[in-house]
Amino acid sequence: MNTTIEKDMIPATHRAPRRIDWAKVGSYAFLVIIALIYLGPLLMLVNTSFKSLGDFFRDPIGLPATLSFENFTTAWSQANFPRYLVNSFLYTVIATAIFVVTSLFVAFPVSRGYVRGGKIILTLYVIALFLPPALIPQFQLILNLGLYNSRIGYILLFLVNPIGIIILTNYMKSIPRELDESAAMDGCGYLRFLVQIVLPLIRPSVATIIVLHAIGIWNELILATIYLTSEWLYPVTRGLIVFEGVYGSNWPALAAAVLMLTLPMVVLFIFLQRYIIAGLTEGSVKG
Secondary structure, three states: OHHHHHHHHOOHHHOOOOOOOHHHHHHHHHHHHHHHHHHHHHHHHHHHHOOOHHHHHHOOOOOOOOOOOHHHHHHHHHOOHHHHHHHHHHHHHHHHHHHHHHHHHHHHHHHHOOOOOHHHHHHHHHHHOOOOOOHHHHHHHHHHOOOOOOHHHHHHOOOOOHHHHHHHHHHHOOOOOHHHHHHHHOOOOHHHHHHHHHHHHOHHHHHHHHHHHHHHHHOOOHHHHHHOOOHHHOOHHHHHHHHHHHOOOOHHHHHHHHHHHHHHHHHHHHHHHHHHHHHHHHHHHOO
């Protein structure tokens, strides 16, 4: 108490100057540089999308003289973007929903050891992460099933994802086994137990795999190029290639199209971001 009073009585001119924590300053400077590297292209994209074509050619990196929304109108009406967005929305929502449900029913018995060779199954999923995609056998299977150039065939390509099973399995290991026994004693069925008890407890991991899987489907271009030949079935990424071929010299309109392609996944991430970190960190340390 006295020491504090004595320090307060010392004039500010006689106090020792605070030492600058150069390590903290360097850390913040490094984070700012990394943030600019990541945000720079996005800000450039937004800036270009609001420019007219004349403003862009006069000053490609400068701020727009006037905000022009004509680029978004061009991309929306003249490039069939509504149809492409609807196709991507259908592919993403249906495939992600089926993937989450099937992953839940696979991950729970594996995490609990209710099936023989559960550890081997999980190990195989981990190995599958490092294997290249089997495009040729996959193509032959879709072709022989008569599902080439169809929505069903394209959706089937996204129903399996090893990272989702791994995250769910490791996260479920953090749930006490006593819940299983209590539910069984109360007469709770298996399906009801998974939906009403397990699913609310693993919301962070479910949100994580939803975002990862949905972004992967939404941004997919190679499979859309291989398996879809009808323009009516194109997702938005494939439609963007068509748009680029027609309006390749109109960079502001192309930037507006890319911005519209990115926006839905940004909105999804904003709504689920609070669960994502918890799902990844919890799933990474359990095993």
